[in-house]
Amino acid sequence: MKPILLLLTLFFSIQSYTYSQPAKTKTMSDTTKKNPLYSNTDTSKVSISDDEWKKYLPEDVFYIARQKGTERPGTSKWEHYKEIGTYYCTACGNALFKSDTKFDSGCGWPSFYEPISKGSIIYTPDHGHGMTRTEVQCGRCKAHLGHVFEDGPPPTGLRYCINGVILDFKKAKEAEENYKQQ
Numbered sequence: 001m002k003p004i005l006l007l008l009t010l011f012f013s014i015q016s017y018t019y020s021q022p023a024k025t026k027t028m029s030d031t032t033k034k035n036p037l038y039s040n041t042d043t044s045k046v047s048i049s050d051d052e053w054k055k056y057l058p059e060d061v062f063y064i065a066r067q068k069g070t071e072r073p074g075t076s077k078w079e080h081y082k083e084i085g086t087y088y089c090t091a092c093g094n095a096l097f098k099s100d101t102k103f104d105s106g107c108g109w110p111s112f113y114e115p116i117s118k119g120s121i122i123y124t125p126d127h128g129h130g131m132t133r134t135e136v137q138c139g140r141c142k143a144h145l146g147h148v149f150e151d152g153p154p155p156t157g158l159r160y161c162i163n164g165v166i167l168d169f170k171k172a173k174e175a176e177e178n179y180k181q182q
């Protein structure tokens, strides 16, 4: 009797496992996608497959962050944005730039002359499109952000040319509260 009981138990536990899975036909619109990796305070590195990213990121963010896309110039709401606060990575919430290092470069994308910290960004040589450029990626999740050029204003002389789609902004007060909670 015992082996049969065991089999029955197994059978029913497999059944209940199967039924507890969410229906695969269920589709979520981009606006309701929940991204469990997003955090303004967690600095641990994020390394997941593109298939997983696809579950968490809206299409336009996925295209920039994971496929190294470029948004059309002049289309970002952040390009001429003047509010005081912090810009974060839309994909993972990592702090990237402070608003006081933002400047109007006229290049068509939000531009900064300095990242918020050394570790907030990763630099990679990019030889694509017949040019030699330096790609900048998020230091936490490696999302493609844009490129850095050496024609920026003082004090750094650098111009971080960033796709607005991958930037998330929080006003100073809100950012301060997040900082206090750490």
Ligand SMILES: [Zn+2]
Pocket (backbone or CB within 6 Å): 089, 090, 091, 092, 093, 094, 138, 139, 140, 141, 142, 143
């Ligand atoms: Zn990131």
